[in-house]
Amino acid sequence: MKRRICIVGAGISGLLACKYALAKGYQPLVFESRSTIGGVWTQTLKTTKLQTSKPSYQFSDFPWPSSVETLFPDHNQVFDYIQSYANHFNLLKHIRFNTKVLSIKYDGPSHEHVQSCALWGGNGDPFGDKGKWIITTRDLLTQSIEVIVVDFVILCLGRFSDVPNMPEFPSGKGPEVFEGKVMHSMDYSSLNDETATNTVKGKRVIVVGLQKSALDITMECSIANGKTAVRG
Structure with a gap:
């Protein structure tokens, strides 16, 4: 058998x-x-x-x-x-x-x-x-x-198995006090092309990180807004 x-x-x-x-x-x-x-x-x-x-x-x-x-x-x-x-x-x-x-x-x-x-x-x-x-x-x-x-x-689950690797912030200094939108790269990648473009278009974007997904998202933000609107 x-x-x-x-x-x-x-x-x-x-x-x-x-x-x-x-x-x-x-x-x-x-x-x-x-x-x-x-x-x-x-x-x-x-x-x-x-x-x-x-x-x-x-x-x-x-x-x-x-x-x-x-x-x-x-x-x-x-x-x-x-x-x-x-x-x-x-x-x-x-x-x-x-x-x-x-x-x-x-x-x-x-x-x-x-x-x-x-x-x-x-x-x-x-x-x-x-x-x-x-x-x-x-x-x-x-x-x-x-x-x-x-x-x-x-x-064969991959490194994070679809679980966002989010940093830990001190109390009162995390996304909850940020007036803009905070999104993990996994959530951004799940958007269709039009929605992804509309999410970042006309906005100043800070990309936290310098791995593959960060560089790809920076490129998309640059295409949508121009390179001066993106900071890494």
């Missing part, structure tokens, strides 16, 4: 985990809370492009199509590339979309016992025969709950 593997997340890491689990003869089951694959590439800004060159950002067994000639593809080209990868290796049939994992529970030997083994499982097999993982999920469309038992769990 094939080992069942629970994979949480259908971004790039989740798709890779699914593909290689199949190659090893396992039975992967991928849970994705969104309605599509792609992870962070499902919600991007219209100006977003790869920050690394195309040859450095590709699957080792699935090169970019010849139709993508630019060295730094835009977000639509990246998303299409990821979808092509999933279709090429027939991964979509293993994914349950609109499904959120509510809990993961290990049913087996104690943590102390597992830690005492030279390798997890004690025999060089990362699965072993000593326990199972109990996964509770919710279908976000029907709100139905399902409990599934698997042999192994792989978490």
Whole structure:
């Protein structure tokens, strides 16, 4: 009987985990809370492009199509590339979309016992025969709950898993006393193009941070208002 593997997340890491689990003869089951694959590439800004060159950002067994000639593809080209990868290796049939994992529970030997083994499982097999993982999920469309038992769990959730990384402010010195609008980059990225433009147009904007999303948002604010209206 094939080992069942629970994979949480259908971004790039989740798709890779699914593909290689199949190659090893396992039975992967991928849970994705969104309605599509792609992870962070499902919600991007219209100006977003790869920050690394195309040859450095590709699957080792699935090169970019010849139709993508630019060295730094835009977000639509990246998303299409990821979808092509999933279709090429027939991964979509293993994914349950609109499904959120509510809990993961290990049913087996104690943590102390597992830690005492030279390798997890004690025999060089990362699965072993000593326990199972109990996964509770919710279908976000029907709100139905399902409990599934698997042999192994792989978490492919990304760095923050859709949770905004907000700084902590001293009392009386945070967004609650700011007269303007405070928005996290994740919320801004979820807006459609027209709404995003209208949100920043005609306003002086301060972008806090200097990573990829900050630079992309600064570019969009600059396009909407002119570069003198944006401060980083």
